[in-house]
Amino acid sequence: MKLSERTKFIKPAVTLAIAAKAQKLRSQGVDLINFSAGEPDFDTPERIKQAAIGALKKGMTKYTEVRGIEPLREAIAEKYRREYNVHYDKDDVLVSCGAKHALYNVFQAMLDPGDEILIPAPYWVSYSDMAYLAGGVPKILPTTEETGFRITPQELHKALTPRVRAFVLNSPCNPTGAAYSGADLKALGSVLEGHDCLIFSDDIYEKIIYDGFRFENLLTVNPKLRDRTVIFNGVSKTYAMTGWRIGYALGPAPLISAAGKIQSQSTSNPTSIAQAAALEAIRGPQDEVETMVAEFQRRRDVIVERLGSIPGLTCFNPQGAFYVFPNILRLLGKKANGKKLASACDFADYLLEEARVAGVPGEDFGSKENIRFSYAASLEDVEKGCQRIETAIKKLG
Ligand SMILES: Cc1ncc(COP(=O)(O)O)c(C=O)c1O
Incomplete structure (x- = not known):
C-alpha cells in the first residue's frame, strides 16, 4: 500500500x-x-474526579467551543497572571487534547516546509517528529552533562542562523530533568531578543521541581519576547491526569486563532467533562x-x-x-x-x-x-x- x-x-x-x-x-x-x-x-485527586462526575450529571456532554470552555481558558490565563506576572487574555488560550496536541496544532499553524526548528538535545521524543509532520526541519543542538544539560547563551547565539524559524525550550526537561534558573533564562532571552524567531516554551513539568528550585517563565524575565513566544502546559503531569488529555497553549491571539483553526478541522474541542476536571485542577487547592x-x-x-x-x-x-x-x-x-x-x-x-x-x-x-x-x-x-x-x-x- x-x-x-x-x-x-x-x-x-x-x-x-x-x-x-x-x-x-x-x-x-x-x-x-x-x-x-x-x-x-x-x-487523579478525588476533588478533580468529582468535578468530572458533576459535569456528567449536569449534562455537560455536548460539543464545547473548539478552543475550550471560557471558564477554563480564563482560569489558565489567570494562573499565568497570578503565578508568573505574564499577561494573557482568555482569547490568547487554546485548550487541546494534551500539551502534545497543543504543540502539534501550533507546529502545523506556524511552520512552512523547509523552516528550521532548533531543538536542544537531549529532547522529548515528539518535537522532531512533529516538526517533520509540519514540513519543518529539526536542527539539533547538543548539550552536555558538563553544562548541566543546558545550552549556554554562546551556543544558542551560534545556532540561531537566519533559517531558524522556531526555538524549543523545555524546562524542566524530559528526559534529563535539567532546569533553567531565572538567570539562565535572562541570558538566553537576551540572545533571543536579537533573532526574529518563534519561541516554544514547554512548561509541562513546571511544578515538579526539587530542592527549593524556583521555576521561572521566560516571559517573566523577558516580557519583550511575548509577541513571538508560545507557552505550552497541561494538567497531565501536575495533577496525575495523563489519561484525561487536557493541555493548552498560550500565545499572541492571531497565532492561537490559527492553531485553533487547525484543531477545528481535526479533533474539534477536547472532551467536555475532562475540561470541567481540568478547571477544578487549576482553580482548586493545590496541596x-x-x-x-x-x-x-x-x-x-x-x-x-x-x-x-x-x-x-x-x-x-x-x-x-x-x-x-x-x-x-x-x-x-x-x-x-x-x-x-x-x-x-x-x-x-x-x-x-x-x-x-x-x-x-x-x-x-x-x-x-x-x-x-x-x-x-x-x-x-x-x-x-x-x-x-x-x-x-x-x-x-
Ligand atoms: C516535555 C513534554 N512535553 C509535552 C508532553 C505531553 O503531555 P500531554 O500531552 O500529556 O499533556 C510530555 C509528555 O510526556 C512531555 O514530556
Whole structure:
C-alpha cells in the first residue's frame, strides 16, 4: 500500500511503545520493574474526579467551543497572571487534547516546509517528529552533562542562523530533568531578543521541581519576547491526569486563532467533562501537588544515589520532572550473555531481558550514551529496580 511521504520520516513514540511492552509483560505475570512510564503513578485527586462526575450529571456532554470552555481558558490565563506576572487574555488560550496536541496544532499553524526548528538535545521524543509532520526541519543542538544539560547563551547565539524559524525550550526537561534558573533564562532571552524567531516554551513539568528550585517563565524575565513566544502546559503531569488529555497553549491571539483553526478541522474541542476536571485542577487547592512532588523528591534522592554508586554509570542529579538519565558510555562495548552491547538500545534490551527492568534508550531523545529511567514508581520498586540494574551490570563481561 502506498503511504504518504510524510509518514516515512516519523517513528511511533518510543516511550509509549516501551510502556506498552512493559505493561504486556506484566499482564503475562512477569515480575517487571517499570521505569519507562512518562506519567505519575499517583491517582487523579478525588476533588478533580468529582468535578468530572458533576459535569456528567449536569449534562455537560455536548460539543464545547473548539478552543475550550471560557471558564477554563480564563482560569489558565489567570494562573499565568497570578503565578508568573505574564499577561494573557482568555482569547490568547487554546485548550487541546494534551500539551502534545497543543504543540502539534501550533507546529502545523506556524511552520512552512523547509523552516528550521532548533531543538536542544537531549529532547522529548515528539518535537522532531512533529516538526517533520509540519514540513519543518529539526536542527539539533547538543548539550552536555558538563553544562548541566543546558545550552549556554554562546551556543544558542551560534545556532540561531537566519533559517531558524522556531526555538524549543523545555524546562524542566524530559528526559534529563535539567532546569533553567531565572538567570539562565535572562541570558538566553537576551540572545533571543536579537533573532526574529518563534519561541516554544514547554512548561509541562513546571511544578515538579526539587530542592527549593524556583521555576521561572521566560516571559517573566523577558516580557519583550511575548509577541513571538508560545507557552505550552497541561494538567497531565501536575495533577496525575495523563489519561484525561487536557493541555493548552498560550500565545499572541492571531497565532492561537490559527492553531485553533487547525484543531477545528481535526479533533474539534477536547472532551467536555475532562475540561470541567481540568478547571477544578487549576482553580482548586493545590496541596496534592506538593505531596506528590515531596514523594518524587524522596525517590529521586534514592535513585540518583543508588545508580551513581554503580561502577560504569554516572547519574546527573535532576532539578525537576521525574526522570534520571544516567550515562552508560563506559558499559558500551562490554559483553552481555556473549553479545556485545553496541548501543543504548542494546543496553535497554539487556536490562529488560536480564533484570526485568524497563527503561527507554537514549537514542530517541537524541543521545546515544544514556538511558532514561522514570521514578514514577513506588520507592520499593525504585530500590528493587536499582538492585536489579546493579546485579545485571556486574554480570557484564
Ligand atoms: C516535555 C513534554 N512535553 C509535552 C508532553 C505531553 O503531555 P500531554 O500531552 O500529556 O499533556 C510530555 C509528555 O510526556 C512531555 O514530556
